[in-house]
Amino acid sequence: MNELKKLYLQLNKYIKRYGVLIGVNFLMTILAGVTAAAPLALVNRLFDKGISGGSEKDILYAACSMIGLAVMGGFLIYLSTIFSGRISTGIYRDVINDMYVKIQSLDLKFFTEIKVGELMVRFTNDAQNINTMILNLFNLLSYVVQAVVLFSIAMYTDWKLTLSIVVITPILIQIVKKYAKKLKKAGKDRQEATGDLNSTLQETISGIKVIKAFATESYEKSKFKNLTNKLRVHSMNSIRYDAKSNSITEGLNYIIVALLLMFGGYRVIRGHGFTTGHFITVIGAISAMYTPAKRSVGTINNINNNSSAIERVFEIMKLEPEIINGENPVKFDTFKRDIELSNVFFSYNDDEDYVLKDINLYVKKGETVALVGNSGGGKTTIANLIPRFYDVSKGSIKVDGIDVRDYEIKSLRRNIGIVPQETFLFGGSIKENIRYGNRHATDDEIIRAAKMANAHEFIVKLSDSYETEIGERGVLLSGGQKQRIAIARAILENPQILILDEATSALDNESEKLVQEALEKLMLEKTTFIIAHRLSTVINSDKIVVLQKGEIKEMGTHHELIAKNGIYKSLYERNFED
Template structure:
């Protein structure tokens, strides 16, 4: 029953590839025909063996020896040409399918909900995108090789049966031992292959995490503990790989032993046939020994290919685990394009919790922000401020209540048009590898060089950019590693200015900067905020005091709301926060 289940699982997994394979049906049929002809030609020299021995060597006929040798050379040339084109066509098919899958994986990742990324490790996702898709390429190539080897072995078997079916059948009585061992270890290899992919994903996550946090590791001098943890995970991968290798080696050892036993039986009974049966010539004996003996290599390779496919077939399931993921935050049918923010943003009885948790992150949020207002969100860390502003561009959707812009439900707007009108300057700025010019122009690819410079000047970034040898064409390294925190933040602000959003979200954009950088960034932010509706998770005192509305958020609830003066006079939570944190 377990074997049947495994077979059905494998078939179902391979069926998932049908949509990618059907584009290349013509090439696949051509490739299989090339494999069949190539395999037939590689087995053809056996047809010349009987004539070579019985007429050429035994009767000392040089003409027959020459005929056999010339025939083999001709077959070798044709066979080599077919093998070459068979390999080329196989590579075209497998690489094309690989490209289609990895492209679709990347496209799918771009459409997934933010909540998916909050529960999925980056390293594991990278393993699925890069390594598992590469394994699909390997599976397809191995399948073509498997088909070729099986067909070649089948031709040799048919030829052996044709020459002497009784002797061939007697020898093949040992074959079931081989089939049982192949079934047994192929299932184990599939399980081990899945474990290997998971261990690889865990190790990749560790590497990605360590490289991203290398400064923290150095700062806390925790290199030894990180190395110890990495070695533990790499040892687990080694253990799984060795286990898989053990299964593969056992399977190969059994096939090797069975082959030698088959040849020994063949030599024993075949030799007796030559001595006792005048109709069974040495040429017949050599031919049938050659047929069955030649079957060993393609059978051994076929088993190896089959095991290789089984050890990687779990990658198909892992890939479709991503491709089959259905994003919930999508455009509604007949959605409205968001063109101009005219009036207000309202939160009405908004609740929010993550899918995998019942804990309410936001509870009964009621808030109104008018066009041109600055709304400052203050409160203890972890209170829900960032989650609240992340609902506006629909990074997450409310689980209760609704958010409206200009009286229209946020979910009725086209997502892309909505996000294009919202500018976000986060606390941890993310810059892409490339030049300063490319990063500033990221949100507005049609901007001219002059417009980029103007945006940089407003963001107080132009002066330090010009000091670089290559100016705006300076390569900033991965994640902008060659720039300081203040420089990265100002480039991020220039990027937002160039996009010219109507709604701004500033997530503690100056909290991690020194005083000088903070002053420059704050000045840039004030220019950016002019005439725009702004939600700011506040850190700086002047930003809070000058806000049109201050909202105190704690434990997912709005505890207080009003102007600075009103909340001070209220003598509540805000005044306490102001006295403890902001005043100094």
């Protein structure tokens, strides 16, 4: 019962939304349970007055009443099923909607720490398990009502015989309790194994080109088989515990029936007012009570087996973002003056070494600043701190003299455009992807942005022009085409601050030229941060910042740094040797 209580407490706010519907459904479920069990109350009259007493009237009355109860029960079961479905699917919808809203509010840190496949399992399997558990609760209520009514009929008919059999009930309760914890743990292990399997599947599909390039199909098959075997082991544990519980329950049923036949037979032979009708009624009621009792045990087992789904879903629900608006945040409307990084230190986790150490950088409006250096130097980290994807560990980043932590987050990010190395496009049309930067843009504005991004020419040659579907993540476009769509999207957004993160590094020479031209148009009159390995793209920057191991080692224009004969010159010469 603890799991039922936990289910109620966790879902309380959702249950309240459907309070009236749940109340009505509970009433119908109870009535359905009563009508399903009530026909047995007529058995005594059918046999003793009808058959044994030779009364056709009583036979007809009992039979017609049973038929009427059956029709009424069927109708109530139909209504109860429909209402249960409306409630469970409504709560399921509300839960996954709230989960989606929650993950949209979480920081980037969360998405770097959880596997995509694991998150998908929580959205699909775990949330669906909650839906199933709610349906099971209504079924459980119906089973309990049926069992209670049948037990009441047996007790009313002959309480001595009924109580002599009920002593076996505590054994049934102990069976349920014994396997509840085992089923819960097995269910949780099964769901975690499912998450690992889905994560591996998602990674394999996304990285299929790499797998084929390195001819590692055998390794991936072996790894996947190990995960499926692990899932099978945990699934079998659930099945094994459920089977033990059900087999013992089944055995008890036969024992109960045998005892009933024996004691009941003695009572009929010895008389004392115990008739054949009484005997059949008690036998029928206790035997019939076994079915809802068994289903109740199975339903409780199922709830215990899936109860960890509640914990896994609400683990997400309980998370809170660290990057939040402060009190009375300042709305960022117009970038006026400068960006200043003062004594900035940053670590992704408090117990790790700093990946940025004492960074001091001043950027005036309209300047282009290039961040260069070897991988792991901290270039992308700086780019992630400006739009507050992460917060500095120490120091400050100020835009127009105001700490970015004091700005309203959405207004800050709306004025910062990002063109990453790995362009992400959404499934849908080219028009929808370009418009993503400005949901209210007109078709003319979309075409203008595409022309500025050097994308219009290739778009109009496609089968459906701007309405062309580009597939998941833009799989039907080349790297250069995707990058130009992303630039058009940024142009349409018209940000005041621009971050270009290796925007041309993965392109061939022809595509790079087209993209570079588009970027130059995008950069006009904007304050731009360029992260680049190809130093030919940063020569004309107003300021070049050389980073190594999280520290600024050199800063200046291209000519100033070449004259210093230091790290930048070495990087530059190596770049052109390559």
